Amino acid sequence: GAVVSQHPSRVICKSGTSVKIECRSLDFQATTMFWYRQFPKKSLMLMATSNEGSKATYEQGVEKDKFLINHASLTLSTLTVTSAHPEDSSFYICSAREIKGTNYGYTFGSGTRLTVV
Amino acid sequence: KQEVTQIPAALSVPEGENLVLNCSFTDSAIYNLQWFRQDPGKGLTSLLLIQSSQREQTSGRLNASLDKSSGRSTLYIAASQPGDSATYLCASPSNTGKLIFGQGTTLQVKP
Numbered sequence: 032g033a034v035v036s037q038h039p040s041r042v043i044c045k046s047g048t049s050v051k052i053e054c055r056s057l058d059f060q061a062t063t064m065f066w067y068r069q070f071p072k073k074s075l076m077l078m079a080t081s082n083e084g085s086k087a088t089y090e091q092g093v094e095k096d097k098f099l100i101n102h103a104s105l106t107l108s109t110l111t112v113t114s115a116h117p118e119d120s121s122f123y124i125c126s127a128r129e130i131k132g133t134n135y136g137y138t139f140g141s142g143t144r145l146t147v148v
Numbered sequence: 149k150q151e152v153t154q155i156p157a158a159l160s161v162p163e164g165e166n167l168v169l170n171c172s173f174t175d176s177a178i179y180n181l182q183w184f185r186q187d188p189g190k191g192l193t194s195l196l197l198i199q200s201s202q203r204e205q206t207s208g209r210l211n212a213s214l215d216k217s218s219g220r221s222t223l224y225i226a227a228s229q230p231g232d233s234a235t236y237l238c239a240s241p242s243n244t245g246k247l248i249f250g251q252g253t254t255l256q257v258k259p
Contacts, residue, residue: 032194037191063245065247074237075192075249077246077247080245080246122189124191124192126247128245134180134199135180136182136194136197137194137239137241137247138194139184139191139192139193139194140191141190141191142189142190142191144189
């Protein structure tokens with residue numbers, strides 16, 4: 032089945048630094064990927080939709096200059112948390128949409144636990 | 149606008165019991181419906197994907213049904229095991245491709 036690889040699984044960084052999270056579709060091409068944020072015991076919150084070769088579409092309230100998204104190829108999207116602060120500490124999950132003919136489904140990465148100290 | 153709801157929020161059952169998780173949606177013009185499992189601190193694992201033209205999908209001890217007319221989907225788990233303990237989420241894509249999630253049902257299977 033479709034596999035999405037997300038790295039790193041855990042990262043600790045100092046306040047003010049930037050962190051890059053990678054999301055790769057391993058066995059299919061994904062023109063569209065999605066980035067989510069999840070708080071403890073809460074549901075996933077969509078941050079942005081990443082489109083290959085074009086700018087990402089951000090959800091309302093998400094700072095595009097803080098959460099930089101790049102989708103330079105059909106198998107890779109990256110999320111960079113710039114000038115990280117402790118309140119950015121969270122669980123980030125990516126998802127890719129696999130299209131098969133007229134059908135499609137979503138595959139998720141294993142998530143990245145970001146801790147900003 | 150599609151809305152997805154899951155009831156109950158939490159469920160605890162003894163090992164070996166068959167159980168049903170419920171998912172309801174407001175827009176019957178559904179494209180597909182997907183069931184996921186999330187273990188604590190992990191990403192989502194896709195369990196079953198039901199296309200709009202299908203009525204059910206099966207994988208091992210899992211069976212998911214889709215009834216568009218009533219706006220419902222169910223996930224049936226047979227002979228539950230402690231390893232089935234997790235949060236189960238149903239989701240359906242909006243017309244823009246964004247996944248609309250239910251709130252999830254946290255299942256605990258007691259040995």
